[in-house]
Amino acid sequence: xxxxxxxxxxxxxxxxxxxxxxxxxxxxxxxxxxxxxxxxxxxxxxxxxxxxxxxxxxxxxxxxxxxxxxxxxxxxxxxxxxxxxxxxxxxxxxxxxxxxxxxxxxxxxxxxxxxxxxxxxxxxxxxxxxxxxxxxxxxxxxxxxxxxxxxxxxxxxxxxxxxxxxxxxxxxxxxxxxxxxxxxxxxxxxxxxxxxxxxxxxxxxxxxxxxxxxxxxxxxxxxxxxxxxxxxxxxxxxxxxxxxxxxxxxxxxxxxxxxxxxxxxxxxxxxxxxxxxxxxxxxxxxxxxxxxxxxxxxxxxxxxxxxx
Amino acid sequence: xxxxxxxxxxxxxxxxxxxxxxxxxxxxxxxxxxxxxxxxxxxxxxxxxxxxxxxxxxxxxxxxxxxxxxxxxxxxxxxxxxxxxxxxxxxxxxxxxxxxxxxxxxxxxxxxxxxxxxxxxxxxxxxxxxxxxxxxxxxxxxxxxxxxxxxxxxxxxxxxxxxxxxxxxxxxxxxxxxxxxxxxxxxxxxxxxxxxxxxxxxxxxxxxxxxxxxxxxxxxxxxxxx
Numbered sequence: 001x002x003x004x005x006x007x008x009x010x011x012x013x014x015x016x017x018x019x020x021x022x023x024x025x026x027x028x029x030x031x032x033x034x035x036x037x038x039x040x041x042x043x044x045x046x047x048x049x050x051x052x053x054x055x056x057x058x059x060x061x062x063x064x065x066x067x068x069x070x071x072x073x074x075x076x077x078x079x080x081x082x083x084x085x086x087x088x089x090x091x092x093x094x095x096x097x098x099x100x101x102x103x104x105x106x107x108x109x110x111x112x113x114x115x116x117x118x119x120x121x122x123x124x125x126x127x128x129x130x131x132x133x134x135x136x137x138x139x140x141x142x143x144x145x146x147x148x149x150x151x152x153x154x155x156x157x158x159x160x161x162x163x164x165x166x167x168x169x170x171x172x173x174x175x176x177x178x179x180x181x182x183x184x185x186x187x188x189x190x191x192x193x194x195x196x197x198x199x200x201x202x203x204x205x206x207x208x209x210x211x212x213x214x215x216x217x218x219x220x221x222x223x224x225x226x227x228x229x230x231x232x233x234x235x236x237x238x239x240x241x242x243x244x245x246x247x248x249x250x251x252x253x254x255x256x257x258x259x260x261x262x263x264x265x266x267x268x269x270x271x272x273x274x275x276x277x278x279x280x281x282x283x284x285x286x287x288x289x290x291x292x293x294x295x296x297x298x299x300x301x302x303x304x305x306x307x308x
Numbered sequence: 309x310x311x312x313x314x315x316x317x318x319x320x321x322x323x324x325x326x327x328x329x330x331x332x333x334x335x336x337x338x339x340x341x342x343x344x345x346x347x348x349x350x351x352x353x354x355x356x357x358x359x360x361x362x363x364x365x366x367x368x369x370x371x372x373x374x375x376x377x378x379x380x381x382x383x384x385x386x387x388x389x390x391x392x393x394x395x396x397x398x399x400x401x402x403x404x405x406x407x408x409x410x411x412x413x414x415x416x417x418x419x420x421x422x423x424x425x426x427x428x429x430x431x432x433x434x435x436x437x438x439x440x441x442x443x444x445x446x447x448x449x450x451x452x453x454x455x456x457x458x459x460x461x462x463x464x465x466x467x468x469x470x471x472x473x474x475x476x477x478x479x480x481x482x483x484x485x486x487x488x489x490x491x492x493x494x495x496x497x498x499x500x501x502x503x504x505x506x507x508x509x510x511x512x513x514x515x516x517x518x519x520x521x522x523x524x525x526x527x528x529x530x531x532x533x534x
Contacts, residue, residue, distance in 0.1 A: 008413050019401040214397045217357070218458065219386035220414035222379075 005224065013231035016208070023204060024236070030200045031240025031294070032247075034193035035286045039248050041189045042282045045182045050274055051263040052178065056135050057088075063145065064125040064156040067095075077153055078128055084144060086137035091129045098124040125155055136172040194293055201233050201297035205305075212305040226302045233294035241287045248283065249275070309335040309466065309497050310356060315365035317351050317521075325351040327521045329365070333499065335465070338492045340500045340508045343518035349501045352518070353470045356499065357389050358382045370465065387415050390459025390496075394471035396451045398443040398458075404430065405439035408458045415462065429457040433487060449480030456487055467491060470501045481507065 017024045065074055074092060081090045093101070099122050106112040132138045145154060205212075208229070215225045252259075256271040264271070275282070310333040317326040326348045333339050341349050354360040355367055358377050366375045374385060398407050408426045417425075430436040433453035435446075443451050452472055459467055469488060473481035485500075485507050492498045502508060508515055517525035 004416060004418070015401065210397075211399055211401070214399055215410075215414065216383075217359070217386060217391055217393075217397060218411040218414060219383045219462075221383045224383075224414050 005227070009224070009227035009231055012228035013235060016228060016232050017235055020204075020207070023207060027200050027204050027236050028240045028243070031197055031236050031290060032243040034197045035237075035241045035244035035290050036247055037189050038186070038193050038286045038289075039244055039282055041182075041186045042286070043248065043252065045186055046274065046278045046282055047259060047263050047271075048178060048182055050269065054264060054267055054269060057131065059135055059138075060129050060131045061138060061142070063128045063130065063154045065127060065153055066155045067125060069126065069153050073153060074126060074128065077150065081128065081130060081141070081144075084141060086133050086140055088131040088133045090131075093127045093129065095122050095124055095126045098122075098126065136176070139169070139172075190289075194289070197237075197290060197293055198297045201236065201294050202301040204232075204236075205229055205298060205301035209305050212302065216306070222306045225306060226299070229302050230295055230298045233298035234291060237287075237290035237294040241283075241290050244286070245283050309333055309337070309370060310499070311366075311368040312352075312355075313366040313368075315355065315362050315367055317348070317355065317360060318363045324521045326355075326362075326518075329523050331516060331523060331526065333497060335497055336492070336495050338489070338498045338500070338511070338513040340502060340511060340513060340515045341518065342503060342508055342515055344503065347518045348521040349503075349518055350470055353468050353499065353501050356466070356468050357391055358385055383414070387411075387462050388464055388466070390456075390462065390464040390467040392452070392455050392459050392467065392469040392472045394474035396443070396448075396455050396475075398451055398454060400443055403440050403442055404435060404446065404454050407443070407454055408461055411458045411461045425461055426457075429460045430454075432460065432490075433457045447480070449476050449483060452476060452480070452484055453487065456484070456491070460491065464496060466497045466499065468499045468501075471503070472500070473502065473504055473507060478506075485511070 065077075069077075071094075078090045078092055081087055099116075102124060103113075103116060130141060132141055144150070212225055252275050253272065259271045260269075312329045312331050315326060315329045316324070318324055329352065341352060343349050351360060355362055356369065358374055361377075362375060366373060368374070369385065369389070372385070377385065399410065402410060405426055408429060409422045412422050412425060427436055427439070430439050433456055435450060435453055435457065438446055438450065443454070446454070452475075456467075456469075456472075467488070472488070473484050476484060481504065488498050488500060489511075512529050514529065515525070515527050516523060517527075
């Protein structure tokens with residue numbers, strides 16, 4: 001009996017879809033546009049977030065150590081930094097390595113090479129390079145560095161710390177603002193799309209109100225009347241979302257080089273790679289949302305015409 | 309078969325549709341309910357199929373007291389009462405066959421039963437050769453015959469016809485009444501709501517006359533009096 005009822009519900013849903021083809025197509029397009037809009041904003045959010053992460057990863061703070069700092073002291077300082085939860089990584093550049101890097105950096109410059117050859121001792125300091133998990137974490141890390149014991153080791157506190165802190169504060173403000181705007185825009189788009197989707201399904205069912213009345217007259221139960229409409233809505237949301245996904249993927253692939261230049265220039269991050277990794281974050285929620293909302297809309301819209 | 313006990317129906321703003329109606333319609337009877345427009349005929353028909361709920365009194369169909377019928381039981385009641393309306397109420401997106409089959413499908417009838425019964429009832433109303441057409445592709449009289457066919461698929465004990473000839477010309481109207489008489493001759497109780505004087509006078513069956521929501525006359529072999 002259940003199988004029979006279910007198969008009839010599917011049959012009626014497909015018949016409704018096919019025999020009201022224009023209304024079905026219009027509904028489908030609106031669902032697709034709604035899902036597309038939300039997906040587009042999600043995609044831009046994902047890209048923006050990734051770009052921010054990339055920027056954040058590039059930012060580091062180099063602390064030059066005083067010449068008298070021993071290797072053990074430097075090692076101890078690094079270990080204490082690594083224990084901080086907001087530190088992503090700590091690396092050390094010895095005086096010799098600094099000189100070596102400097103030589104490499106200027107190997108094409110004969111004047112500098114000449115000057116270096118005349119040096120009797122290594123003037124370059126050893127340094128500790130810190131990367132934070134997020135840009136905003138630098139403030140706390142700097143506070144840690146800024147205590148009396150640590151300042152005995154660090155040479156460039158007065159010169160660079162203020163500059164770094166200003167840059168970090170500004171960057172943090174910008175990234176936070178970008179995230180806030182992204183969230184706001186996504187929220188507004190999502191809300192608008194949801195309202196449009198909800199009303200579209202309701203209008204589609206409104207056009208069937210006479211039919212619903214007839215179904216009731218010939219003795220159809222509420223569940224029997226409702227199920228084809230709910231199934232029809234599910235078809236709308238699946239096909240609409242499918243359509244939106246195809247457009248998004250095509251658009252994504254075709255604009256990948258431009259997006260790469262804009263967001264990730266000079267990095268090895270690929271835009272197609274991000275789509276693969278974040279596909280469900282970009283599309284999945286919209287699909288699920290469209291499915292839940294269309295079912296709910298169909299349920300509410302039919303309920304109105306099912307009252308005796 | 310159908311018993312009204314002091315039934316009244318009020319609508320908001322003190323509109324009285326029916327007042328203190330008491331009557332009994334026996335099994336197998338053919339009863340015409342007549343009266344001018346707005347006199348409560350359709351309301352009475354709607355009460356029988358629980359399309360409207362009564363405000364006072366009791367209404368019993370067979371052994372079933374439907375005075376306070378639960379919403380979930382309404383579909384069950386409607387599968388036992390055939391209904392025919394003036395405006396046909398066919399599903400425009402379904403063929404004639406599908407329209408008739410639909411009444412069986414909603415009750416969970418098997419496919420085998422549907423393909424056995426639907427052609428039979430379409431044959432009774434003379435439309436088996438047009439079963440694949442859509443309602444818009446047949447005449448008003450034919451549409452009304454499809455509605456009657458649909459009403460018959462459950463072999464109902466009661467058939468309620470509310471102005472079934474209202475949208476039809478004289479010839480088609482006569483054919484529909486002939487069909488109702490034929491159905492009545494099979495033993496089905498027929499409740500015909502109409503204001504067609506000629507039809508009522510030609511039937512020579514029981515006539516109930518309503519006026520401003522009151523039952524003013526009940527004649528065993530009556531005529532249209534208003």
